[in-house]
Amino acid sequence: MRLWVLAGLTLAIGCYDPTVPAGVPCSEPGACPTGQECDMNLGICTTDPTFARTFRDDSAADFDQPGAMLRDAIVEPNGAVGPVAYTTGRIRLSGVSGNLVGTPANATWADVDGTRTGTSLWRQLAVDYGLLAPTGLGLQATDDVTALVEGEIELEVAGTWRFQLQANDAGFVEIAAPGAADYTRLLNDVNTGSIVTYEVTTPGWYRIRGAFADSSMYMSFDLQYDPPNQPGAFLPIPVDRLRARVDDLTGFLVDGFDSENNVLYQGSTVIDSPMDLTTSGTNPYGIGIGTLTWALHTSAQFLIETEGDYAFTISSHQGHRVWLDGTKVADAYGPTDATTNTPAIHLTPGWHDLVADLEKENTATDSHLSVVVASGPMWAGQAIPADHLRPVLGRAVRWAETHSTATTVITDGSSITRSLTLTQPVNVKPMILSAGYTFTHPVRSQVGITLTPPVGSAITMVAPGSLTGAGGYDGTTVVPLGDLGPTWTLRASDSTVDAMTGSLQMFAVTLVCGGGTAPFPSTYRYESAVKNLGLTVVALGALRWQTRQGDAKVQIRSCQDQAACASQPWVDVPASGDVPNIPVGDYIQYAVDFTSDGDTPTALDWIELDFTGRGLKI
Numbered sequence: 001m002r003l004w005v006l007a008g009l010t011l012a013i014g015c016y017d018p019t020v021p022a023g024v025p026c027s028e029p030g031a032c033p034t035g036q037e038c039d040m041n042l043g044i045c046t047t048d049p050t051f052a053r054t055f056r057d058d059s060a061a062d063f064d065q066p067g068a069m070l071r072d073a074i075v076e077p078n079g080a081v082g083p084v085a086y087t088t089g090r091i092r093l094s095g096v097s098g099n100l101v102g103t104p105a106n107a108t109w110a111d112v113d114g115t116r117t118g119t120s121l122w123r124q125l126a127v128d129y130g131l132l133a134p135t136g137l138g139l140q141a142t143d144d145v146t147a148l149v150e151g152e153i154e155l156e157v158a159g160t161w162r163f164q165l166q167a168n169d170a171g172f173v174e175i176a177a178p179g180a181a182d183y184t185r186l187l188n189d190v191n192t193g194s195i196v197t198y199e200v201t202t203p204g205w206y207r208i209r210g211a212f213a214d215s216s217m218y219m220s221f222d223l224q225y226d227p228p229n230q231p232g233a234f235l236p237i238p239v240d241r242l243r244a245r246v247d248d249l250t251g252f253l254v255d256g257f258d259s260e261n262n263v264l265y266q267g268s269t270v271i272d273s274p275m276d277l278t279t280s281g282t283n284p285y286g287i288g289i290g291t292l293t294w295a296l297h298t299s300a301q302f303l304i305e306t307e308g309d310y311a312f313t314i315s316s317h318q319g320h321r322v323w324l325d326g327t328k329v330a331d332a333y334g335p336t337d338a339t340t341n342t343p344a345i346h347l348t349p350g351w352h353d354l355v356a357d358l359e360k361e362n363t364a365t366d367s368h369l370s371v372v373v374a375s376g377p378m379w380a381g382q383a384i385p386a387d388h389l390r391p392v393l394g395r396a397v398r399w400a401e402t403h404s405t406a407t408t409v410i411t412d413g414s415s416i417t418r419s420l421t422l423t424q425p426v427n428v429k430p431m432i433l434s435a436g437y438t439f440t441h442p443v444r445s446q447v448g449i450t451l452t453p454p455v456g457s458a459i460t461m462v463a464p465g466s467l468t469g470a471g472g473y474d475g476t477t478v479v480p481l482g483d484l485g486p487t488w489t490l491r492a493s494d495s496t497v498d499a500m501t502g503s504l505q506m507f508a509v510t511l512v513c514g515g516g517t518a519p520f521p522s523t524y525r526y527e528s529a530v531k532n533l534g535l536t537v538v539a540l541g542a543l544r545w546q547t548r549q550g551d552a553k554v555q556i557r558s559c560q561d562q563a564a565c566a567s568q569p570w571v572d573v574p575a576s577g578d579v580p581n582i583p584v585g586d587y588i589q590y591a592v593d594f595t596s597d598g599d600t601p602t603a604l605d606w607i608e609l610d611f612t613g614r615g616l617k618i
Contacts, residue, residue: 022046041612050614052541055533055588058606067529072521073594074247077387078303080548081526082351082603083596085247085301085392088517089425090121090268091151092244095137100146101213104172104188112146112211118286119270121244121253121391125153125237127212128220135267135288146213149173149221151244152205153237159228161198165189168220171212178204187223200228205243239400240426240517246270246391252300252354253391255399256287257510260335260359261476262295263436264508265401270391274383275300275356280366292362293474297399298369301351301392302384309344310376316358316369323355326396326514335361341374350549351601353394354384357512395599396514397431400424402488403508410439410447410504413497418507419489429514430484436476436510437461439492441502444469448493451477454485464495474506484511518598526604527591530562535613537586543609544576545592550602553593556609558585565589586613 024045026038032045039049057063064075072084095117101107118138129135132142139145155161165173165187174183175198186208187194200206212221224234251272258264267287271277275298282291289296304310314322314330317337322330324345332338360367373379402420410416441447449462461477492504537558545554554573558580559565570591571582588609594602 048614050538050612051535052610052612053533053535054608054610055531056606056608057528057531058608063526063528065529069525069527071526072524073526076247076603078305080603080605081592082601083520083524083594084245085390085601086152086243086519087121087246087253087391087393088243088519089239089393089398090123090244091125091149091242092246093120093122093127093134093137094118094148094150095134095139096146096148097139097141097144098146099144099169099213099215101170101172101211104167104170104190107172107211109174109183109209112148112213114146116148119249120268121246121270122268123239123265125149125221125223125242127222129214130218130220132288133286134219136269136286138269138286143214143216145219146211147219147221149208149210149212151242152207153225154205154241155200155227156203156241157227157229158200158203161200161228162195162226162234163187163198164193164195164224164226164234166193166220166222167191167212168218169213169215171210171221173208173210173223176207178202178206183207183209238423243517249391250389251386251391252298252389253393254285254287255297255299256285256289257295257297258289259293259436259474259476259508260295260361261432261434261436261478262297262357262399262401262510262512263434263476264403264405264506265510273386275354275369275371275389276383277358277370278366278368279360294360296358296369298356298358299391299393299397300354300389301394302354303351303388304347304349304378306377307348308346308377310347311344311374312342313372313374314340314342314356314370315372317367318361319359320369321357322371323353323397325353326394333357333359335359344375348549349605350603351390351392353396355394355397392519395516395518397512398425398514398516399510399512401508401510403506405506408504410441410492410494410502412494412499412501415491415493416504417489417491418504419487420507420509421486422488422509422511423486424484424511425513425516427515428511430481430511431514432512433479433481433484434476434510435461435479435488435490436474436506436508437490437492437504438472438474438506439502439504440472441494442470442500443496444471444473446495446500447473447502448495449475450491450493451479452489452491453479453483454487456480456483464493472505520596520598520601522596522598524594524596525591526594528589530559530565530587530589532562532587533611533613535586535611536615537584537611537613539612540580540582540584541610541612542577543573543580543590543607545607546576546605548603548605549600550594550596552595552602552604554607555591555593556580556582556588558582558588560585560587562587580609
């Protein structure tokens with residue numbers, strides 16, 4: 001028996017000599033001859049086994065690689081692909097110390113784009129700082145300063161457009177057509193008013209940038225246009241035709257008003273901090289609201305990365321009102337300190353809208369507003385960090401206003417009227433309507449103030465004989481929403497002929513509302529760089545991905561070398577988890593097409609592909 005076994009062993013060795021063959025079936029590691037490994041994917045022994053691997057992109061570094069293509073999309077710092085973020089109805093202004101424009105025709109963008117001292121998102125392309133320091137730009141000097149202008153304007157029809165720029169002391173504007181890489185100089189001006197014609201062949205959003213500088217005295221900038229489809233006159237560019245990219249900014253936007261109820265807009269600035277404010281001093285935030293009665297309207301989006309139930313504590317000195325994703329969660333607006341504890345609110349991963357109003361009346365020496373996460377999976381006991389805030393204004397809660405600060409004498413023993421036109425955002429949803437006034441008179445009891453709204457009955461704001469004292473007086477009132485319309489008239493009267501006259505100094509109307517231009521593009525696309533899978537691929541497995549706040553269409557293609565992918569067709573992958581129906585290749589490239597309602601920033605969090613390959617050293 002022993003001799004038979006030895007003979008059999010000798011025979012076996014002779015059959016495998018001199019090389020042990022590959023391909024013997026195996027079912028577990030260590031079951032193969034020396035120098036071979038059990039290929040668990042194929043179930044055989046081999047000197048060149050295959051390995052199951054997963055390729056995954058899930059960070060900003062993964063997505064933002066050379067060769068990636070972003071069309072109306074961005075790679076967010078937190079590691080997702082989403083839409084370009086705009087603050088619509090605004091233009092972006094930034095401050096730079098020094099007069100950097102000089103002679104506009106000789107100044108380039110590189111000459112003026114210096115260290116920025118602050119950023120404002122202004123509501124129009126007409127800016128008049130007068131003799132004061134530019135509001136909201138972090139500049140203290142009244143002379144020898146520069147303001148940068150950046151944003152986009154919608155030129156909605158093809159044809160010949162005219163533009164007019166008046167810049168004091170000097171300024172310029174450049175423009176770039178949709179899809180163009182470079183800007184071209186549109187206008188230069190040295191406070192004389194310059195006009196140019198510009199041919200639009202592709203209607204859409206045109207990028208603009210420029211600067212204006214002040215050497216002494218007055219500082220202003222006014223860009224107007226004359227569209228080909230309207231009567232030949234220069235017009236202010238409507239707010240619905242303005243937008244500014246803000247995806248590089250963190251923090252929130254503060255709009256300042258010179259009276260409660262968001263009456264008499266003064267200026268705006270971006271605050272790069274958590275929404276935990278304390279204001280004091282003669283000019284909080286440098287937006288011209290002074291020290292007496294004023295209001296702040298703060299707006300932002302905040303990023304939730306962990307889904308769950310979040311409760312908030314909102315406290316203020318004095319009153320506040322707060323909206324979260326368009327739903328009012330706090331309503332304590334008024335002249336007294338207030339705290340609101342919200343119930344737990346379920347929040348999904350992604351960006352959410354946060355709007356908070358703060359009122360300060362002249363009985364207070366300072367003010368504060370704090371929005372703190374009381375409980376939740378993230379930030380419990382903290383304000384939302386600045387790097388998870390961005391100054392994007394959702395359409396659910398915005399505002400529009402009109403005002404006049406011209407001083408007009410109130411006729412002795414008679415009356416005067418002043419009219420305003422309120423331009424409402426598109427698709428307006430009215431929420432709060434307010435009107436305000438300021439007058440001065442040596443005998444205030446003689447003055448009467450009556451507001452005539454576009455719809456409804458006249459509203460007595462000050463009845464003759466109801467006031468006492470002398471000098472300035474101001475007030476606001478909340479107007480019924482049913483009175484909303486374009487034309488508003490204020491009547492100021494003097495009840496006594498006695499050579500004692502006063503003057504109307506301000507009349508303003510503000511509407512808090514929903515509506516306006518969407519903050520995100522309706523479609524956007526991301527194409528990855530060509531990815532080397534790192535092995536000789538023998539089979540592809542499932543492609544999986546995760547999106548937030550919506551869905552997206554995913555495509556993929558493969559190739560055997562990096563340059564060849566550009567010539568390969570894109571193939572749709574119907575659903576996450578499907579195996580792509582494409583040839584096997586060692587390189588892959590994927591693309592994601594997003595569709596949005598313009599309000600919800602659908603984003604790609606991660607994407608991964610299973611595959612089997614060989615070539616890894618064992």
